[in-house]
Amino acid sequence: MTSPADSPLPARPRLIATDLDGTLLRHDKSVSDRTIAALKGAEEAGIEVFFVTGRPARWMGVVSDHVHGHGMAICANGAAVVDLRAGGELLKVRPLDRETALYVVQTLRDAAPGTAFAVEMTNGINYEPTYPPFLEDPGATVATAEKLLREEYEESAGPVVKLLAQHPDLTPDGFLTLARTTAGDRATITRSSPTALLEISALGVSKASTLALCCAERGVSSDEVVAFGDMPNDLEMLTWAGTSYAMDNAHPDVLAAASGRTATNNEDGVAIIIEQILARL
Template identity: 80%
Template sequence: MTSPHGPNGSVPPLDDSPLPARPRLIATDLDGTLLHDGKSVSDRTIKALAAAEEAGIEVFFVTGRPARWMDVVRDHVHGHGMAICANGASVVDLHDDGKLLSHRPLDRAVALGVVQTLRDAAPGTTFAVETATGIHYEPTYPRFYEDPGATLATAEQLLQESGSGTDATAPVLKLLAHHSGLTPDGFLTLARAAVGEQATLTRSSPTALLEISGPGVSKASTLALCCAERGISSDEVVAFGDMPNDLEMLTWAGTSYAMGNAHPDVLAAASGRTLTNNEDGVAVVIEQILARQQQAR
């Protein structure tokens, strides 16, 4: 793909881009993709998202974030209000305070089995449990956000349905596993070999932090379900991402873009490449899509 910057910031000719003729849905990751590194949405991106919706192209945020961390984009989902969170484990309505519309939980017994498997395979692993109502941690798990309602206990205690002091009956959306002595990709490779088909393992953090969902649960599989409900085929979807948890979505979508700052596996898997998140790479492609549609009229 040629540079998206033409003279005076204009959109250049699009003949060599992989853009679809008539996309119906844009699916974009947030951190490292739509958001700048400061976790903000630029004015250019806000304008591009609004223009896409006005042109009849739905925009879905598809993220590893839980619903409670979606305030940064809550005002930019426009008409439908829906977002796919927790790597596909939940679909939420951001217009209704992150109300859970559907979920694909990780069975607590399966999660307990994964915990034991990883404790054996990678001693020193620490865990957190993300549920539909909040997150809870092991005491030594490195926390990045303050969660006043979090319970501190072992993963085994947190995952017991009879546990006291936790949301013990709430659906588990994902299990988080951290290791301070392994590389991020090395930990993922080791964990996938150990866990096998028990669960879906991926990563989106620059640290050795794994995100573990139920078998078959991914951004791609939940996005496919949402698209099927709308009569949208994969060929009508344009997807954006930067990390391994985006890989399935990028290969499922008919057209996909890796950010300029993307993980090497993502760069290899996507059908196109755009600028970095800090250079508004998603907005650049949306502008190109809309320019092509305007030229076709």
């Protein structure tokens, strides 16, 4: 773990961008009192906090009670930007067009038979009969991905923000490599789950690219951003930010890519670094 003496911290960061699951949240999906206090301290010091996650906007209740002066969230790996202060108001959507989604579905069906799909839209998620059910979304439509992606469903279902692909037998990293090899020229493909579950966005859409857009709107440079993450879907964000931290529980690729390392999510690793930042101001 990085110690205060050798932390690669900027003199005065203007924005903190933090992943949620495996990073800010503990394993039980709670936010510790120490982390709540650190987030509040950052906001009071004039440092904006962005939650940057693969979660859809409707699953942001885990942190919506802990926003302070800001409350911005980049959701669905960069496909949506929401304001948690306004009840999750949708500010920006970077959709995956349905033709591309259908191409990826067919390509992965051919390359990895047995793949099951779910389609995340702005108004909820729908999935195939063989896809593990979402207990948090009991109103989902269950049908083939081809049917869910038909244009006639677009008006009622809204834009597609993310396609999910799950395989029962392949290893997580093996499935990711296969998908990127066969369809990576048409879409952004990543993962954040410990299982063989891929998350597919429009080409060029990532946590990093949407964070960069939001920072440009605020006149914040990458050198003024401190980012935290733990899984492959955080890699681009961690390498874009001027200062980045991998959690001690992070994927090996994330540990190698980040400029620093902090304690695990269960040990309040994000709070530890924020406290160091505040102590140096």
